Amino acid sequence: MIKCITFDLDNTLWPCEEVILNAEQKAYEWFDMNCPNISKNLSKEEIREFLVSEAKKKPEYSHNLTFLRLNGYKNLLKNYNYSEKLSEELMELYLNYRNKVNFYDNVLETLTELKNLFILGTISNGNSSLAKIGIRDFFSFEIKSEDVGVKKPDSIIFEHAIKASGVKPENIIHVGDNYVNDICGAKEVDMNYLWINHEQIKEHNIESKYIVNSFQEVKNCILSNYKMEDI
Known part of the structure; x- marks a missing residue:
């Protein structure tokens, strides 16, 4: 029963893919406005590949997608000499669009x-x-x-x-x-x-x-x- x-x-x-792609597009637009050296040097696809490669370095956090993406953003910002603190703002924006589903x-x-x-x-x-x-x-x-x-x-x-x-x-x-x-x-x-x-x-x-x-x-x-x- x-x-x-x-x-x-x-x-x-x-459907998940369209949600993620839209959130990543909004994140890329954020980079363009706030961290232009990143968007000038990397495409959306290259940023995604970077985040995936960073996530693979921390398999113990595979259950926590928020941590993995936030950590990836921090490392990306650091690589281009931007403040890691910006990752919190970026993550908030990403999650906002992550929750706009159809x-x-x-x-x-x-x-x-x-x-x-x-x-x-x-x-x-x-x-x-x-x-x-x-x-x-x-x-x-x-x-x-x-x-x-x-x-x-x-x-x-x-x-x-x-x-x-x-x-x-x-x-x-x-x-x-x-x-x-x-x-x-x-x-x-x-x-x-x-x-x-x-x-x-x-x-x-x-x-x-x-x-x-x-x-x-x-x-x-x-x-x-x-x-x-x-x-």
Whole structure:
């Protein structure tokens, strides 16, 4: 009997790539205005490559994307003889645009309906903010890898969600787009799962009734295949 639904965020409730690209564009415009030596010498793509290379130097922080990007910005500014303190202003700007998302079709309508039937929560490896996006009221809890100290598919982050929900794992269904992070992670702690398989990848160990190709199918799939708690 399902009492709680947890959701991944990026590429589950909204497409992620366009959000990141827009935030990076705004960051590049900030460089152009405040640190022109950087934008004159590096393209957006080169800055992204630099940030990725810096992140790889600190694998112990792979669960904390905010720290990694902030650290990368600090090092970039330092390399061009700008004050590292500017990184805080830049990071604030980046996160502001990181939270300007465009939801998939029917996300808000579906969350509104499901909130009346289930406890809702989120489990994310990203650094978006439910409050800044404006959807915090839909959810009873928000679990983020940078707060927990590990990222999906580590069972610890799912266990935090189980504890926050107040129900047993067999009474929870996790909805996400990433087979390894979301589906394998949920299975490891005996949670139910629903895979939003955008790319229609073939995985033979998942029954087709637990796979959808878009968020629009989520509500009907859950209500059709799982028993609900009587409310």
